[in-house]
Amino acid sequence: MSYNPTPMPYAGASPQLDFMELNRSRDEIKKHLDNPKARAIIFQNGRPALTPQLTPFRVHPKKLIGQNIYDPGPVFLGLEDGQPLFAFHLAEGPSTLVKTDDFQELRRVGSQLNPADLAVLGRAKSFLDWHFDHNFCAKCGNKSHPELAGxxxxxxxxxxxxxxRVNPVVIMLVLHGDQCLLGAGHKFPEGAFSALAGFISPGETPEEAVIREVKEETGVDVTNPRYIFTQPWPYPSQLMLGFTAEAHAMDISLNKEELRAAKWVSKSTVRDVFNKTSQAFTRPPRYTIAYHLLRYWLAEQG
Ligand SMILES: [Zn+2]
Structure with missing residues (x-):
């Protein structure tokens, strides 16, 4: 039995979205903005406006006229089911279009959204956050301008x-027989554990990063890193490359700078936690690749 989350939350920017990266002339974008079926999703402070049903709040881009919009203006996300979809970043302060309470923290409500909506919102969030943090040229320091509709x-x-920017990160489920190694970061809620993870260093392969990161964080030597699946992660713009790896031994030497705790957990305990018959630890949220790596492992024989 194999497990394959389709679609992975945040991944692929939803199957129905065509990025249209080769067709972004000013005339083309103007035509899309004028299209009566065009829609825009709206962010403020890095948070999307959501409906009470927790779907992205969508309005025609012309409704944004007169609102206080941050650079880069409309970001063209692509064609969604053939219709143009834009994203706007509203400046802080009250708006006549959306109530302040409608802007919600994606991480807080992510488990309640469907994966296709998360994919669109994640793509939009990564673009808008990047523009917000990169207003000036890193080479000469002058103000830069958005091109190709963002x-x-x-x-x-x-x-x-x-x-x-997209920053590659490895996230790995370290296995030893029927045990897996989970860690708790310093910012995790009390009782929460997840797969180990770390940024890939320049000049390093993902497989090398898996071996190095596990050793640095827990002192555990691993071998045979095996790629499973990937998730874009818009906080702010990581690409999470999911792996399994095999541990030589179970001794843990915790790096307290990196982690608050690390522990081995048996497959039956992980299964009980997922079935809500055990509270041995709090599992990762449903919209994370760590959740899906654990589901993948539970679906494997043994
Ligand atoms: Zn410059």
Missing amino acids: LIRKCPSCSTEHYP
């Missing part, structure tokens, strides 16, 4: 083009 930024002074 796909990139360009510096008018030195002509450098800046592309949105």
Whole structure:
């Protein structure tokens, strides 16, 4: 039996969204903005506006006229089921369009949203957060401008083009027989445990990063890192590469700078936690790749 989450939350920006990255002339974008079926999703302070049913609040882009919109203006996310979809970043303060309470923290409500909506919101959030944090050219320091309807930024002074950053991270379920190694970060809620994770260093393969990160965080030597699946993670813009790896032994030497705790947990305990018949630890939320790595392991024989 194998387990394959489809679609993975935040991944693929939902199957129905065509990014249209090659077709973003000013005329084309104007045509999309004028399309009566065009829609816009709205963010403020990194939070999307959601309906009471927890779907993205969608309005025609023209409704945003007169609102206080941050640079980059409309970001064209692509065609959703053939209709143009934009994202806007409203400046802070009251709006006549959306109530302040409608802007919700994605991490708090993520488990209640469907994966396709999370994918669209995650793509939009990564773009808007990147624009917000990268207003100035990293090369010469002058103000840069959005181009290609928010796909990139360009510096008018030195002509450098800046592309949105995606930072690769490995996240791994370390296994030893029927035990898996879970860790608790310093910011985790009390009792919460998840798969170990860490950023890939320049010049490193993901497999090398798995082996190094596990050793650094827990002192455990692992071998045979095996890629399982991937999740884009918009906090702010990581690409989580999910692996399993096999531990040589179970001795833990905890790096307290990196983790508050780490422990081995048996497959039967993980299964009981998922079935809510055990409170041995709090499992990762449903919208995380760590949740799906654990589900993948539970679905394996043994
Ligand atoms: Zn520049």
